[in-house]
Amino acid sequence: MNNQIAIGVDVGGSHITSAAVHINKLAIVEESTFSFRVDNKATKDEVLENWGLAINKTIDSISLDRNLEIAFAMPGPFNYKMGIGMFKGNNEKYESLYGLSIPDELSKYLNADKIDFRFLNDATAFGVGVASMGKATTYSKVVAITLGTGFGSAFLQDGVPQVTGDNVPKGGFIWDKPYRGGLGDDYFSTRWCVKRYKEITGKKTSGVKEIADANNDSSKMVFVEFGTNMAEFMLPFLIKYQPDLIILGGNVSKASKLFLPALKNKIEDAGLHVDFEISDVLEEAAIIGSAKLFDSYFWEQVRNTIY
Structure with missing residues (x-):
């Protein structure tokens, strides 16, 4: 598992933020966080290219091999099990990704040979993240x-x-x-x-x-x-x-x-x-919460509840 490091990605309505996460510590790797603004009404290629820019910066910032694990905190509507955008009819964001397989299409923009993708609702990812740190534990x-x-x-x-x-x-x-x-x-x-x-x-x-x-x-x-x-x-x-x-x-x-x-x-x-x-750690919590999908024990508890 890349020495227990996975990449967590928080997709917002106007930006994307990517960071490497120590799975065992549930902590973000220093100097691995990168954000890019995204026009959520742009074409699918423009959206995915910008997503790729942020994630590739994280990949380049730390010594990861070419086999990556990337987890997304993704807003809905979305098919989280299959990684398919369901944003049709949504005037606010990412209609161009409707029916699109993110694993298939985003891979074309990433500097990696093999990628394991996992997805979690963004609010759920925030909850998982904050429940794993500080007072909430x-x-x-x-x-x-x-x-x-x-x-x-x-x-x-x-x-x-x-x-x-x-x-x-x-x-x-x-x-x-x-x-x-x-x-x-x-x-x-x-x-x-x-x-x-x-x-x-x-x-x-x-x-x-x-x-x-x-x-x-x-x-x-x-x-x-x-x-x-x-x-x-x-x-x-x-x-x-x-x-x-x-x-x-x-x-x-x-x-x-x-x-x-x-x-x-x-x-x-x-x-x-x-x-x-x-x-006050919304984005950080969502990144950590999504990356926790690559904690094998946690994954066994939630894998059958993601849809």
């Missing part, structure tokens, strides 16, 4: 939530994603569950904050940071609503799962001091006692 049942351009989730027990069973939603996903005439993803993301602030003030903003920096009654109202709504939406899932810890990551979580009190209060009022942690 002392908790058994963890729910990881990513709040950014979209709303991601993962339910983990002893570091392993839970994707089936009566106490978790299928796949561990709740972004697609109905809420107030829409979906969870419509309410717990950057675009809801921007939309709600404009409804209240008539002002258009660039994102959550600008709203938080405004620090006025309107911005405070937005975040209190955000936290209250999020608790209301998540409570049925949390009551079923009974987590010990909830970890929040993503750009919206950087404003957690403004919405976390409302979120915590409503959850506590429902009789659920759970700790919270705000993570």
Whole structure:
């Protein structure tokens, strides 16, 4: 296994980041991290070429042989078992990759003779990563939530994603569950904050940071609503799962001091006692979490649950 080193890749809507990971230590190899901006509406060849640029930089930065193991933290919709893009009809990202086998096509752009590819949902990869480091390792049942351009989730027990069973939603996903005439993803993301602030003030903003920096009654109202709504939406899932810890990551979580009190209060009022942690290692955690697919013990636990 290349001396227990695999490459982890985090695919975002506007960038790709690649790094080598020590599997035994679950730590990123120094000076192996490279990021490139990507136009997610570009042709498949342009997208894959840019992905290849980042990954090849990582390959060149460290002494890896020509047989590589590469794991991706990939946004959905995606066929994670087969490595096939399912982005058709998605106006935000990577429609040109619809129906494309990433292992077959990306290999053409990589400096390697033989590559073993594995794929994991990006929010799940973040959850696996953060559950494997720091404070979270002392908790058994963890729910990881990513709040950014979209709303991601993962339910983990002893570091392993839970994707089936009566106490978790299928796949561990709740972004697609109905809420107030829409979906969870419509309410717990950057675009809801921007939309709600404009409804209240008539002002258009660039994102959550600008709203938080405004620090006025309107911005405070937005975040209190955000936290209250999020608790209301998540409570049925949390009551079923009974987590010990909830970890929040993503750009919206950087404003957690403004919405976390409302979120915590409503959850506590429902009789659920759970700790919270705000993570500032979203990308690093996703890279480590995806690379962990090449930990043989972990892989045996999850290989049959990836679809």
